[in-house]
Each structure stands twice: as structure tokens, then as C-alpha cells.
Amino acid sequence: MAVAPMDEDSYPEPMMARPSSNAALWRVVILSLAFVAVAVAFSLMGEAASPETIVLFLGILSVIGVFSLFALAAGLFRFVGGSEKRTLARAIVDSLPYGAVVTDRDGKIFYANAQYSDLSKSVSKGVPVGVPRLFASQPEASEAVYRLSRAARDGRAIVEDVRISRGKSAAQWFRIGARSLPDYDGASGKSVIWTVEDITRDRDAQENFYVELQKAIDYLDHAPAGFFSANARGRIQYINSTLADWLGYDLAAFEAGDLDLGEIVQGDGAGLLMGGGQDGAVRTEVIDLDLVRHDGTNLPVRLLHRAARLAEGELGETRTLVLDRSRGIEGEEALRAAEVRFSRFFNHTPIAIAALDGAGKVVRTNAPFTRIFGLTSGERGIEGLNVASLIDPESREKLAMALVDAKAHRSEIAPVDATIPGEKPRSVRMFISGVEQGGESDEAAILYALDMTEQRQLEEQFAQGMKMQAVGQLAGGVAHDFNNVLTAIIGFSDLLLLKHKPSDPSFGDIMSIKQSANRAAGLVRQLLAFSRRQTLRPQVLEVPQHIDDLTVLLKRLIGEHVTLDVEHGRDVWPIRADLVQLEQVIINLAVNARDAMPDGGQITLRTRNVEQAEAETFTYPGFVPADFVLIEVGDTGTGMTQEVMEKIFEPFFSTKELGKGTGLGLSMVYGIIKQTGGYIYPESEVGKGTTFRLLLPRHIPVEKEEAVKAVAAPVKDLTGNERILLVEDEESVRMFSARALSTTGYEVFEAGSGEEALEVLEEIEGKVDLIISDVVMPEMDGPTLLTHVRKLYPELKVIFVSGYAEESVRQGLEDDRSVEFLPKPYTLDQINSKVKEVLSGSPAAGED
Numbered sequence: 029m030a031v032a033p034m035d036e037d038s039y040p041e042p043m044m045a046r047p048s049s050n051a052a053l054w055r056v057v058i059l060s061l062a063f064v065a066v067a068v069a070f071s072l073m074g075e076a077a078s079p080e081t082i083v084l085f086l087g088i089l090s091v092i093g094v095f096s097l098f099a100l101a102a103g104l105f106r107f108v109g110g111s112e113k114r115t116l117a118r119a120i121v122d123s124l125p126y127g128a129v130v131t132d133r134d135g136k137i138f139y140a141n142a143q144y145s146d147l148s149k150s151v152s153k154g155v156p157v158g159v160p161r162l163f164a165s166q167p168e169a170s171e172a173v174y175r176l177s178r179a180a181r182d183g184r185a186i187v188e189d190v191r192i193s194r195g196k197s198a199a200q201w202f203r204i205g206a207r208s209l210p211d212y213d214g215a216s217g218k219s220v221i222w223t224v225e226d227i228t229r230d231r232d233a234q235e236n237f238y239v240e241l242q243k244a245i246d247y248l249d250h251a252p253a254g255f256f257s258a259n260a261r262g263r264i265q266y267i268n269s270t271l272a273d274w275l276g277y278d279l280a281a282f283e284a285g286d287l288d289l290g291e292i293v294q295g296d297g298a299g300l301l302m303g304g305g306q307d308g309a310v311r312t313e314v315i316d317l318d319l320v321r322h323d324g325t326n327l328p329v330r331l332l333h334r335a336a337r338l339a340e341g342e343l344g345e346t347r348t349l350v351l352d353r354s355r356g357i358e359g360e361e362a363l364r365a366a367e368v369r370f371s372r373f374f375n376h377t378p379i380a381i382a383a384l385d386g387a388g389k390v391v392r393t394n395a396p397f398t399r400i401f402g403l404t405s406g407e408r409g410i411e412g413l414n415v416a417s418l419i420d421p422e423s424r425e426k427l428a429m430a431l432v433d434a435k436a437h438r439s440e441i442a443p444v445d446a447t448i449p450g451e452k453p454r455s456v457r458m459f460i461s462g463v464e465q466g467g468e469s470d471e472a473a474i475l476y477a478l479d480m481t482e483q484r485q486l487e488e489q490f491a492q493g494m495k496m497q498a499v500g501q502l503a504g505g506v507a508h509d510f511n512n513v514l515t516a517i518i519g520f521s522d523l524l525l526l527k528h529k530p531s532d533p534s535f536g537d538i539m540s541i542k543q544s545a546n547r548a549a550g551l552v553r554q555l556l557a558f559s560r561r562q563t564l565r566p567q568v569l570e571v572p573q574h575i576d577d578l579t580v581l582l583k584r585l586i587g588e589h590v591t592l593d594v595e596h597g598r599d600v601w602p603i604r605a606d607l608v609q610l611e612q613v614i615i616n617l618a619v620n621a622r623d624a625m626p627d628g629g630q631i632t633l634r635t636r637n638v639e640q641a642e643a644e645t646f647t648y649p650g651f652v653p654a655d656f657v658l659i660e661v662g663d664t665g666t667g668m669t670q671e672v673m674e675k676i677f678e679p680f681f682s683t684k685e686l687g688k689g690t691g692l693g694l695s696m697v698y699g700i701i702k703q704t705g706g707y708i709y710p711e712s713e714v715g716k717g718t719t720f721r722l723l724l725p726r727h728i729p730v731e732k733e734e735a736v737k738a739v740a741a742p743v744k745d746l747t748g749n750e751r752i753l754l755v756e757d758e759e760s761v762r763m764f765s766a767r768a769l770s771t772t773g774y775e776v777f778e779a780g781s782g783e784e785a786l787e788v789l790e791e792i793e794g795k796v797d798l799i800i801s802d803v804v805m806p807e808m809d810g811p812t813l814l815t816h817v818r819k820l821y822p823e824l825k826v827i828f829v830s831g832y833a834e835e836s837v838r839q840g841l842e843d844d845r846s847v848e849f850l851p852k853p854y855t856l857d858q859i860n861s862k863v864k865e866v867l868s869g870s871p872a873a874g875e876d
Contacts, residue, residue, distance in 0.1 A: 337346075
């Protein structure tokens with residue numbers, strides 16, 4: 029250990045301070061020089077002064093000198109040094125209850141108080157020594173003294189506690205400190221004050237305190253009852269060893285806040301423990317319920333629970349004593365055991381139960397009450413809470429009337445249906461019954477509440493589904509009948525156009541009729557899309573590629589004030605869908621987004637993969653997780669309210685001005701996505717915009733899957749001489765179709781129903797090359813007719829025509845792919861082209 033060398037010969041006597049200073053010495057020298065100067069002056073002027081004068085003056089000086097010597101010896105006066113002027117500072121240092129010594133940075137002592145001198149007696153025989161030498165013989169203090177010496181030389185302040193062994197006696201503790209002092213002129217300090225304090229008694233008291241505290245903790249940890257404490261957020265801050273053993277937790281690994289009340293209290297009991305009264309008073313409740321062990325099993329317990337709210341209403345830390353009730357109870361405790369069992373059942377029932385006073389305030393509750401009425405957070409006290417404040421204002425009057433009936437002990441009280449407001453409103457049905465008041469009980473009624481939220485949601489979904497199904501059936505039926513009318517209008521228009529040249533004055537009128545019919549056909553397709561009965565041509569699609577091809581059209585549709593941003597994920601999976609219909613969906617959503625941003629904004633198209641693991645995290649109603657391709661169409665427009673979002677897919681519902689929309693756009697989108705096997709979910713916030721999320725099933729190609737065939741080139745020669753049986757119950761459609769086929773050279777036989785068609789076949793002995801039949805007909809429909817025809821003429825070619833989707837038509841055909849399909853409404857050119865393709869063996873339109 030490096031310690032500054034000490035010069036003991038320069039040390040003063042063992043007293044408080046040195047008797048003089050350098051300043052006093054200089055004063056004596058100056059006075060002596062003054063006397064010498066006077067003597068020299070007299071010697072120089074000896075000739076001028078008389079001997080008597082000189083002798084007289086020298087005599088006076090001699091008398092003064094002798095008098096001064098006697099006065100100094102007698103203590104009548106003395107030379108006062110600078111250190112003597114600081115008697116107040118010395119008095120303060122001398123009165124300190126611990127040793128203090130002032131040295132320079134090299135350890136040379138300037139001053140030591142009486143306490144420090146007493147400490148030095150055992151080392152230096154009464155002469156003060158520096159702190160390093162004072163503890164030089166104590167190995168335990170060597171490191172601390174070294175650090176102190178280094179800090180003193182560097183001018184740093186430091187404090188160290190040092191333990192000194194005393195053999196068989198108790199150890200002794202010293203607190204040693206060192207810090208720099210400023211010089212007398214105020215410059216940076218070069219002196220160091222050392223302090224040495226005996227803190228043995230304080231250390232002993234502190235150690236005794238820790239020992240007693242450890243004993244108290246040990247008593248609590250191994251008490252025959254469990255104990256835990258939780259904070260206002262329900263996080264457990266302390267759990268004793270007994271309860272940790274009961275629950276199967278490792279107490280050594282427990283940290284404050286690791287466990288939540290909900291992890292050890294079964295069901296809704298955690299919310300019951302987070303209650304507390306309304307007035308801040310401290311009360312102890314007795315609660316019987318089950319705790320949950322670490323392995324998931326139940327532990328029946330009785331809780332002596334204390335919770336109080338602070339003055340500002342915040343819940344303070346709770347204290348809970350836990351008694352194990354799992355052991356059997358005999359004899360006098362049988363009644364108590366029954367009470368415990370009832371209390372456990374009471375707190376674990378799924379029905380909320382509360383005892384109310386005459387004003388409708390809670391007296392006591394069970395655990396589910398806190399969950400159903402949204403009180404599990406502990407932000408509000410339960411006891412004394414008015415139940416009416418928890419429900420919607422519209423239902424409070426009904427509840428008040430039910431309480432009046434309960435206090436009047438009416439036998440039949442109508443239940444009260446109410447809504448509990450909140451971020452996620454809940455629906456409850458409350459039953460009220462009166463009780464007989466007696467003794468100290470202030471209970472006036474019992475409230476039973478059932479959580480009806482899920483049932484109400486199912487009822488609403490069922491009602492909405494029934495309404496949508498009814499509208500869909502109506503739309504499909506109307507569309508089917510309307511398709512027949514449109515087929516006749518478009519067909520006869522085509523026949524008229526064959527007889528009128530473009531220069532004919534009637535040509536323009538006929539074209540206007542056909543164009544109007546085509547527009548009506550588009551409206552019918554929207555109705556069919558909504559009812560999911562339209563004809564789809566599914567094919568394997570690479571979504572990003574087709575969306576990129578569509579961006580040019582989209583930018584032209586949305587205008588200059590709206591920007592379009594397209595973002596694609598990596599390696600987006602293929603899907604199987606109708607390309608035309610998918611493009612129609614995206615166009616429709618983009619146009620709607622444009623209309624929601626009258627002052628301009630941004631539309632964002634995103635595509636990416638959604639794996640099943642991610643899909644399982646979605647909480648959309650009716651959603652079944654799988655691998656999907658996600659298409660998002662988002663805007664920065666006005667957004668929609670929740671009420672509007674619940675109706676946007678309904679047919680003919682529109683938020684646009686009258687005359688600016690049919691209200692079928694989003695219903696058509698919904699029908700196409702559903703018919704494709706996907707899902708569509710809107711997410712919107714008023715003032716921030718809307719995002720439609722389309723989830724389309726991932727298509728996994730099978731081995732040797734054929735690529736999508738190219739659309740066959742239009743057949744130029746549409747004439748023929750084959751024999752065709754036309755079966756159609758709608759006379760106008762049958763007349764047009766027969767004339768269209770006869771015009772191109774075919775021999776056409778007509779039938780108005782399936783039974784009539786069989787009769788015609790029998791008359792002509794089945795000598796026909798093709799049957800064209802409607803699907804939906806009275807008495808005998810198209811599939812039933814096909815069954816009879818296949819028994820007699822298995823190789824006969826058949827074309828079905830219908831306004832419904834091809835998929836719905838083929839469901840009853842038992843995978844008979846030889847049957848071709850022609851959707852209604854069709855034109856003159858379409859029916860002739862289809863017939864020519866089927867008879868000539870070219871690719872059918874159904875496989876395009």
C-alpha cells in the first residue's frame with residue numbers, strides 16, 4: 029500500500045495547535061530591525077547630539093525593552109499569529125463527535141482535534157499521525173486506505189466503511205472520509221481534511237434490524253395460511269411460500285409483477301377482488317372461490333380479502349389471506365363446509381348475481397357480475413355502485429319500475445333488456461326478484477343478469493342473412509324472367525337489323541332499342557352477381573400482373589385529382605377466378621373510392637400472401653382460416669360510420685345522390701367474391717378513409733393441369749343444314765331462336781316443355797343432331813329432360829340455355845361434360861356461333 033511518508037520530527041507537541049506562526053515571526057524581526065535602525069541613527073549623529081541626550085534616550089529604550097520582556101513573560105501581551113485568529117473554526121472542529129485531522133496532500137499534518145488525538149494514542153504515544161499510518165497495522169483496511177490516499181492526492185472526496193477485527197471481541201467499524209479544503213486566500217484547495225468515525229453501534233443496530241426483518245418474513249412465508257398482495261392493475265407483488273407451494277410455483281423464481289390475478293383466480297373471481305368500496309373505507313370481505321394451480325387444477329379456498337380505494341378513487345394495494353378448504357371438514361364444521369360449497373357455486377356460475385338495496389345500489393355480488401358489467405379493470409368500486417349507472421339511459425326507467433315491483437314483492441316481474449355502453453357494447457337481460465328484509469340486512473332485491481351479446485349478434489346475423497337470402501332469391505327470380513324478355517328484345521332487334529341497312533331511317537331506332545336492352549342486361553348481371561347466380565369463367569390468374577394491366581384504365585377512371593399507388597408483395601400466389609369479374613370488382617371499388625374523395629386524395633392497391641397461421645389471427649365474423657391472396661383497395665376519403673358499413677352490401681343501398689347510382693355496385697362485388705369462394709371485409713374510419721380487404725383462396729395447381737385455352741376465333745360460316753330440337757317455355761324466346769336458326773339453314777323443331785320435347789323426339793324417331801333446351805321450365809325442367817334423352821339417345825348433343833350461373837346448372841348433371849351451356853340473354857350471332865361450334869366439334873364456349 030502506497031502511503032505518503034511522514035516526518036515525525038516536524039510534528040508539534042501533542043496539543044491542539046502550534047503556539048505561533050510565520051507571520052508573528054516576521055513581526056518580531058521587523059520590530060528588531062526598527063530598534064537597530066534607531067541605534068545606527070544615534071551613532072551617526074553622535075557628534076551633533078549631546079552625550080546626556082543620547083544616554084537619556086538609550087535609557088528610555090532600555091526601560092521599554094526590560095518592561096516588554098517582563099510583560100511578555102507575564103503574559104500581559106503576546107504576538108498574535110494567523111492561526112490564533114481562527115479560534116471559532118477550531119472550536120467547531122474540536123466539538124465534532126468524530127476525529128478530524130487536516131493535512132496537505134502528501135500527508136503532512138497541520139491540525140488535529142481532540143477526538144482524533146485520542147484515536148492516535150494507541151499508535152503514536154500521543155503524537156497525532158496520519159490516517160494511513162493509523163490503520164497501517166490492519167490488513168482488512170489496506171485496500172480502503174489505499175483508495176482514500178489516492179483520492180486525497182487527486183483532490184477528490186471519498187468515504188469508505190472499514191471493518192476491523194478485534195480477535196474474540198466483536199468487530200469494530202470505522203467510517204473514514206477525505207476531502208479537499210480551500211486555501212486561506214480562496215484558491216483551489218491543497219489541504220485535506222480527514223474524518224474518522226466509529227460506527228460500530230450503528231452497524232450492530234442495522235444488522236439486528238435485518239435479522240429481525242428476515243425472521244418476520246420467514247414467519248409469514250411459512251405461516252399455515254397463504255397470503256398474497258396485488259396492485260391496482262391486478263399484478264401480484266408478493267406471495268408467501270405457503271401459497272406458492274399450494275399453487276405449485278417456484279418462489280425462488282418469482283418476481284414482483286410476474287403473475288396476474290387472472291392466472292391464479294379461476295373465472296371472473298379476479299374482477300371481484302379488484303372492487304373495493306366507494307367511500308375509501310377499508311373493509312375485509314370473506315370470499316369463497318377456487319384458485320388455479322400451476323398445473324391447471326382447482327384449489328378451493330376461502331379468501332379474507334381487504335381492498336380500499338385512495339382519496340382520489342384509485343384502488344390501493346390489496347391484502348388477501350388464503351385458507352385451504354380442500355380438506356374434508358367434519359362435525360361442527362359441516363355447516364361451514366356447505367356454506368363454502370354454496371359460495372363457490374355462487375361465484376362460478378355464468379350468471380351475474382347481485383344483491384341490491386332499495387335504491388338499486390350493489391350490496392354484494394358474485395364474480396361474473398364484474399365481467400358482464402365491465403368492472404374487471406378495478407377502475408370503479410363495486411360496493412355501493414348504482415346498477416342504473418352501468419346500463420344505457422333508455423333502459424333505466426324499466427329497471428327502476430322492476431325494482432319498485434320487487435320491493436312490492438310482485439310474483440311476476442318482466443325482465444329488463446339493456447345495453448352496457450363501452451368500446452364493445454354488451455347486451456344483458458336482467459331478472460329482478462324481491463327479498464324479505466330482516467335483521468341488519470339492507471338487501472331489497474336480487475338481480476340476475478344474463479349476457480345476451482352473442483345471442484343478439486346471432487339473431488341480427490340470422491335476420492340479416494334471411495333478408496339477404498330473400499332479396500337474393502327475388503333478384504335471381506326477377507333476373508331469370510327478365511333475361512327471357514331481354515333475349516327476345518335483343519334477338520328480334522338483331523332480326524330487324526338484318527332487314528334494314530344503316531342508311532334506313534329505322535336502323536338508328538332499332539340500334540337504340542338493342543343498346544337499351546344491353547344496358548338492361550348489365551343490370552340483370554348485377555342482380556345475378558348479388559344473388560351469386562351469374563355465370564363465371566374461372567381461370568388461373570396471376571393477380572399482380574392483371575392489376576398492373578388494369579392501372580392504365582383505373583387512372584383514366586379516377587381522374588387527375590386522385591393518385592393511384594400500387595404495391596405488390598413478393599411471390600404472390602395464383603388464384604382461380606373469372607378475370608372479367610375480378611376486374612369489374614377492382615374497378616367498382618376504385619370508382620367508389622374516387623367518389624369518396626371529392627377534393628382529391630390517394631387510392632392504394634396492395635397485394636400480398638396471407639398464410640393460414642396469420643389468417644388464424646383474424647377475428648372477422650364467419651371467416652374460415654386458410655391460405656389466401658389479399659387484395660386491398662384503400663382510400664383517404666371521408667370514411668363511413670358503423671351504421672353505413674352494416675348496410676353497404678345490401679342491394680339498392682347507396683349513399684350517393686339520387687340518380688348517381690343504382691346501389692348494386694357493392695352488392696355485385698360481394699356476390700362475385702362470395703361466388704369465387706373468398707371473403708370481403710371493409711375497414712373504415714370517418715374522416716380518415718376506407719379499406720376493402722379481399723381474401724381470395726390460394727390456387728394450388730395440380731399435375732398436368734391444362735393452361736387456359738385462348739378464346740376461339742369467331743366462326744365466319746354460321747350456316748348449316750342439321751336438324752335441331754328447340755325446347756323453350758317462353759314463347760317469344762322460342763320464336764326468336766327458331767327464326768334465327770332457320771335463317772341460317774337449320775331445320776328446327778319446337779317444343780314448349782320437356783314432356784312435349786319427348787313427344788316430338790318420338791314422332792321424328794330421334795332423328796335430330798342437337799337439342800337446345802332451357803333449364804328452368806314448368807312440369808319437366810332441362811336436367812330431367814336430359815336424363816330421359818340419355819337413356820334413348822346417349823350420343824345426342826345438348827346445349828342448355830339459362831340466365832343462371834353455369835355452375836348451378838351443372839350441379840344436377842352428374843359431371844356430364846358433354847352438355848354445353850349458353851347464357852341468357854344471347855344475340856343472334858351468339859346462338860348461331862354456339863350451335864356451329866357444337867355441331868362442328870370446335871371448342872365450346874363453356875371451356876374458353
